[in-house]
Amino acid sequence: MEKVKMLHVDHKSQQPIYQQIYEQIKRDILMGNLPIGMRITSTRALAKELQIGRNTVENAYAQLVLEGYLTNVASSGYVVNNLQFNLNQKTGEKTTTNKETAVTSNRRIEPVRYNFQYGNLDAASFPNKLWRKYLTDILDSGETQDVHSYGDVKGDIELRIQLKEYLYRNRGVNCKPEQIVICSGTQSALEIMIKIFPYTKKQVAMEEPCYNGASVIFRSNGFEILPIPVYEDGIGINELSSSSARMVHIAPSHQFPMGVVMPIHKRIKLLNWAQEHDSIIIEDDYDSEFRYHGRPIPALQSIDEHERVIYVGTFSKALSPGLRMAYIILPKWLLPKYQERFIGHQCTVPLIEQKIMARFMADGYWEKHIRKICLSQKKKHDILINAIKDNIGDKVRIHGHQAGLHILLEFLNGQKEEELVQKALEHKVKVCPVTPFWLNKQNYKKNFLVLGYGMMAEEDIPEAVKALSQAWFS
Structure with missing residues (x-):
């Protein structure tokens, strides 16, 4: 060794x-x-x-x-x-x-020949021509001086206005532009939240399993993480109520990685918990645009009457992870603490990128892009589900479909993810383990895999699934 x-x-x-x-x-x-x-x-x-x-x-x-x-x-x-x-x-x-x-x-x-890495999009989906056009227009216009300044710490005001209007139309989010802070990715948004954390005891409840990109940030900032199990209708409210946490991080519209959607009655229970315990809910709405049947589910923040929800959204999932642009919507009562903590700071997202995004949204191209990407991903989703049913059948159970950019496969015959990942690699297919998303790994049976299809070409999906069937079940 x-x-x-x-x-x-x-x-x-x-x-x-x-x-x-x-x-x-x-x-x-x-x-x-x-x-x-x-x-x-x-x-x-x-x-x-x-x-x-x-x-x-x-x-x-x-x-x-x-x-x-x-x-x-x-x-x-x-x-x-x-x-x-x-x-x-x-x-x-x-x-x-x-x-x-x-x-x-x-x-x-x-x-690898086929890559089921989750969280990424096909580069061909990015609106290159429009992005270049807006970049040129801004550099040739009177805004040239603006993009060479530091700008507002919360981000470009025009982008925040566009976000306010878009989120109200599509997610039911109620806010004012001054509540929106533009930041460089979801982890950056969580860093902001941690810096204005209003309670003495540094604890946070998280879904089990959870998005480990968030757990890494909390841990590195000295937070104790309290794992709360996820059921078929979302996080366990009874377990959360029994914990000492004053803050919880959740993804109610499409939980990662399990893909469950929290129904309205449970959302109300969660909001009641936050109100009764004077607690905070961080709503991570990371891929809310990708629903393949019916309209996107209204955000938890949209029914919050007591300002207990901090809403976190991103442009990464529908536009480009490499853009590093997200946003956080703070309750009004936290704004003074934000102003105090971040006085003298600068926005972490390049101003020129923000101005391009603001124009992209103002001209209606963002919502057109969302519709186009959603249609494209739905096709991939349907092809993937059908290919799994045709080639693997009753050997696996599919979780988290009908939304998002990934599915979860549960293996029913005792196979473990470590062996499954390796066998897939031997057939030149990359799939992702679920172990990193568990906080208490001893509670995990290690019989799940994540398949992301954002990077996959439609025509490659059936062959990739055939290769996985050969790798796992030949």
Whole structure:
């Protein structure tokens, strides 16, 4: 068994130990100190070496797997992936290309042909011509000086006005432009919330399983996370009420990764809990536009009469993750604390991108784009569901369909995700494990996989599912 270099953990640091391990291993991989194909220390051995809990090490490794630095190879352990670049590369050194393969100690990892990575869109869906046109128009207009200034800390006022109107029409969200803050992604929005957190005890309840991009932010800011189970109709209200949390992070319109939708009666119970306990609900509405039957479900914020909901939305899912543009809508009572905490700060999203987005929305192209993307993704969704039914049939149960950009497969014959991911890779198909989304991993049966179809071409989906059927059930 190969080993990583000596790791150091600081038990007095505010940074969680799993995050310290993650950062050190990631840095060594990026700098080339851990070469491609190298097997690193097992979770059990590293936990014993550092005298810490094994779950802590597993959390660090799971994040590294999720981000593509490591692969968990069945019967071989964790190995370093081919990142196809080297930050420490010297002039004249040969760079590994996409066509080359990374070699583990006992098997080859071939490049994938079909990629079911969740959260990404096909690059062809981006409105390149319009974006270039608006960029040119802005640079040639009287707004040139504006885009060379710092602008408002909350973001461009025209974009916030457009957002207010769009969200009211399509999500029922009630707000004023001064309540909207433009920020660089959902994690940036959560950082804002954490900085104005009004309670003494740093605790947050989260759905179990949950969006781990949020849990990472809370952990790195010293929050204790209280896992609350997700049922077929959403988060467990009884368990939430029994907890000591004063804040909960949820995705009621399409929970990630389970895909469940919270019905109206449970939304009312959740709002009543927040009112009775003087608590905050963070509503993550990350892919609310993608509903394939009926209109999008009104936001939880739209029925909140007591300003207990902080609404978080993003342009990433329907436009481009690389744009790094999201927004947070604060209740009026939190605005003074925001102003106090962020005085002297600057908006984290380039002003020129905000102005392009404002024009894109004002001219009606955003809603046209949403309709076009939604239609395209519905076609992919339907093809994927039909292909699974035709090729895999009763061997799996499908969760979270009819909305979003991913589905969840539950395997009914005892197969585990680690083996399933590896077999798929051997057939040149990438699928994603669910383990990283669990806070208490010992409660997870490890028989689920995530299939995202945003990046897939329609014509590739049937062949990809056939390849998965061969990989898993031949």
